[in-house]
Amino acid sequence: MKDLLLIIVPIAGAGVAACWPDNRSRPWLLPVVAAVHCVLSFWLLISPPEVSPRAWLGFDALARAVLPAVSLLFLVCAVYGVSYLQVRKERPNRVFVACLLAVLGILSAGHQARHLGLLWIATEAVTLAAVPLLHFNATPRAFEATWKYLLVGGTGIALSLLGSFCLGYASLHGGGTGDLTFTALTAQGASLSRPWLLIAWVLLLVGYGTKMGLAPMHTWKPDAYGEAPGIVGAVLAGGVTTVAFTAILRVRAVVSAAGQAAIADRTLLAIGLFSMLVAALMLLGTRDFKRMLAYSSVEHMGILSVGAALGGAGVWAALFHVWANGLTKGALFMSAGNIRRAAGGRTMDEVRGMSTLTPYSAGIFVAGMFAVTALPPFGPFFSELRVVRAAFESSHGLAAAMFLGCLLLAFFGLTRLVFAIVDGRPRTASRSIGKRFPETVGVILPPLTLLGLSLWLGLATPTVLHDAWSAVVTQFHPGK
Amino acid sequence: MTEWMNLLIGVAMALNLLALGSGRLPTIIGAMSIQGVALGVMPLVLGEYPDWRVMLVAVATVAGKGLLIPALLRRAMRAAHIDREVEPLIGFVPSLLLGAGGTIAAVALARLLPLLPEHSGSLLVPGSLASVLTGFVLLIGRTKAISQVCGYLILENGIYLFGLLLIHSTPLLVEAGILLDVTVGVFIIGIIVDRIQRAFDSLDTRKLTTLRE
Numbered sequence: 001m002k003d004l005l006l007i008i009v010p011i012a013g014a015g016v017a018a019c020w021p022d023n024r025s026r027p028w029l030l031p032v033v034a035a036v037h038c039v040l041s042f043w044l045l046i047s048p049p050e051v052s053p054r055a056w057l058g059f060d061a062l063a064r065a066v067l068p069a070v071s072l073l074f075l076v077c078a079v080y081g082v083s084y085l086q087v088r089k090e091r092p093n094r095v096f097v098a099c100l101l102a103v104l105g106i107l108s109a110g111h112q113a114r115h116l117g118l119l120w121i122a123t124e125a126v127t128l129a130a131v132p133l134l135h136f137n138a139t140p141r142a143f144e145a146t147w148k149y150l151l152v153g154g155t156g157i158a159l160s161l162l163g164s165f166c167l168g169y170a171s172l173h174g175g176g177t178g179d180l181t182f183t184a185l186t187a188q189g190a191s192l193s194r195p196w197l198l199i200a201w202v203l204l205l206v207g208y209g210t211k212m213g214l215a216p217m218h219t220w221k222p223d224a225y226g227e228a229p230g231i232v233g234a235v236l237a238g239g240v241t242t243v244a245f246t247a248i249l250r251v252r253a254v255v256s257a258a259g260q261a262a263i264a265d266r267t268l269l270a271i272g273l274f275s276m277l278v279a280a281l282m283l284l285g286t287r288d289f290k291r292m293l294a295y296s297s298v299e300h301m302g303i304l305s306v307g308a309a310l311g312g313a314g315v316w317a318a319l320f321h322v323w324a325n326g327l328t329k330g331a332l333f334m335s336a337g338n339i340r341r342a343a344g345g346r347t348m349d350e351v352r353g354m355s356t357l358t359p360y361s362a363g364i365f366v367a368g369m370f371a372v373t374a375l376p377p378f379g380p381f382f383s384e385l386r387v388v389r390a391a392f393e394s395s396h397g398l399a400a401a402m403f404l405g406c407l408l409l410a411f412f413g414l415t416r417l418v419f420a421i422v423d424g425r426p427r428t429a430s431r432s433i434g435k436r437f438p439e440t441v442g443v444i445l446p447p448l449t450l451l452g453l454s455l456w457l458g459l460a461t462p463t464v465l466h467d468a469w470s471a472v473v474t475q476f477h478p479g480k
Numbered sequence: 481m482t483e484w485m486n487l488l489i490g491v492a493m494a495l496n497l498l499a500l501g502s503g504r505l506p507t508i509i510g511a512m513s514i515q516g517v518a519l520g521v522m523p524l525v526l527g528e529y530p531d532w533r534v535m536l537v538a539v540a541t542v543a544g545k546g547l548l549i550p551a552l553l554r555r556a557m558r559a560a561h562i563d564r565e566v567e568p569l570i571g572f573v574p575s576l577l578l579g580a581g582g583t584i585a586a587v588a589l590a591r592l593l594p595l596l597p598e599h600s601g602s603l604l605v606p607g608s609l610a611s612v613l614t615g616f617v618l619l620i621g622r623t624k625a626i627s628q629v630c631g632y633l634i635l636e637n638g639i640y641l642f643g644l645l646l647i648h649s650t651p652l653l654v655e656a657g658i659l660l661d662v663t664v665g666v667f668i669i670g671i672i673v674d675r676i677q678r679a680f681d682s683l684d685t686r687k688l689t690t691l692r693e
Binding site: 117145148151154155161162165168176178193195222223226 | 592593594595619625628632635636638639642643645646648649650688691
């Protein structure tokens with residue numbers, strides 16, 4: 001029942017938000033609903049329910065390993081959202097609040113979906129629900145970003161539906177009865193028709209890879225993250241992309257059960273390393289610090305994909321990285337939003353000297369940048385270290401070398417841009433704008449909390465999380 | 481049964497080529513509308529005794545793809561006061577050649593794939609692949625937002641054709657969800673087309689170039 005409440009509570013909250021008359025008090029619905037959701041998901045993390053194998057929806061091992069991270073990130077974003085929407089009083093927030101809560105509900109459904117069709121419906125719904133969020137600022141640039149997001153994302157989602165059909169036909173051709181739950185598909189195993197299965201894998205990888213933002217299907221990401229409010233970027237980067245990642249993990253388990261794990265792992269490794277390389281090169285070139293976060297997100301999606309390709313230990317590291325990256329990236333998105341507002345610009349040509357104008361946000365931004373480029377003792381350091389270890393253990397030495405090379409390039413790109421913004425003397429234009437957006441507790445505390453959580457995740461990863469990740473590994477890589 | 485089915489798929493494939501070769505938006509939208517009706521009739525022809533779930537899919541498809549979406553597209557076109565000429569990035573003759581080549585390749589590819597005996601004589605798989613390819617050519621090769629939406633629709637139609645292979649085995653939820661999402665997706669795209677017009681006073685996606693490295 002609690003697993004269904006994870007979906008019902010946010011959707012009901014979205015309904016209430018849509019009817020709520022007052023623009024000033026409406027944003028408070030965000031933290032209230034998010035807190036209920038967070039309590040429920042951590043309750044389920046600590047005492048996982050029994051999931052019937054034939055169920056279409058359920059808080060299974062994979063949902064348990066990932067959904068609490070999304071819930072925690074969303075709660076902090078929701079708290080930040082109250083202060084953010086107070087700063088942006090001039091914009092009506094009815095649609096924004098309702099859609100943000102709907103996104104949380106649909107994400108919970110997507111993470112718990114154990115049925116191929118249901119998973120697709122959730123992904124499609126979350127794509128559509130995010131459209132008004134991207135469009136919140138209503139500038140021509142936001143229009144452009146939303147159009148590209150919908151066209152690229154819509155094509156990706158269409159291809160993943162075609163892939164789902166192909167997988168369904170593979171099952172039908174192999175004597176299946178049309179039961180498209182992942183349990184049934186995995187149980188069918190080797191009797192799935194091989195050509196249809198491989199076509200399905202390619203289409204699903206391209207389709208869900210587009211939602212995840214793997215290169216070369218990442219083109220919507222810089223535009224969308226660059227134009228959307230900071231919390232929307234954080235929720236997209238830490239929540240929506242993880243649904244696509246878990247979808248790929250679930251499909252990979254089916255392909256693996258059919259005896260084609262080697263092909264699946266090779267494609268995941270190649271596309272992951274390619275994403276990291278493209279992102280690292282773009283990071284060296286970009287001058288816009290919000291687009292920088294998008295490329296950094298592409299890089300980290302590449303890391304997840306590489307991790308998923310490296311067997312049991314790699315999947316464990318990738319799940320660890322989902323937590324570490326989501327929480328750290330959230331801190332970066334929020335502090336970047338603060339800096340962007342106070343500076344009145346978004347590129348290193350327009351913005352400098354932010355350490356004097358917004359000292360706290362600039363400090364969090366720099367610390368978050370070091371955390372996300374894997375400085376110990378933050379969470380991403382340990383998760384990426386485990387990916388590298390998994391690569392060496394599974395004798396992928398060359399892949400590990402490329403992985404480390406891309407991390408180094410990304411580090412150069414990120415430091416170049418971040419210090420150009422933080423250091424120096426602020427421009428006179430920024431001085432006057434900066435006074436209008438003072439650094440209140442409401443916009444400083446949430447990113448600081450996320451940074452603290454990332455540190456805590458690195459220094460003292462709770463055993464319950466270890467257990468949750470190991471449960472996924474025993475399910476998806478039995479016998480290791 | 482299969483003959484009628486193949487005839488309808490043939491009509492849909494011919495309409496794909498018409499959409500590729502046409503220089504006027506109303507013609508393309510009209511082709512979309514006829515294709516939508518043809519797709520909607522298919523589930524009725526497909527089975528011996530169509531049950532109520534199949535009927536529902538058929539009615540929803542004719543209403544959605546055949547009537548509602550073309551009407552929305554026409555409305556968006558009128559509201560935006562755009563001229564009716566299509567401005568191609570890939571010219572009409574190359575588009576047609578790509579479409580025809582894609583159709584032949586789709587037929588050849590479909591022969592290589594293993595099919596269940598009841599689907600072996602059907603054009604569903606080649607028709608589906610050809611439509612997906614046509615959709616991509618239009619998505620990439622046309623500059624106006626509405627013709628890109630038409631390309632996306634043809635892509636969706638191709639996927640729908642493939643879904644017909646599974647209509648008797650997949651539960652209702654999947655089918656209903658698909659139709660709903662397709663309609664809602666195009667609806668929102670329509671709204672955005674409207675907004676783009678207000679922001680740029682043109683529907684030329686070539687002007688959407690502020691955001692780039």
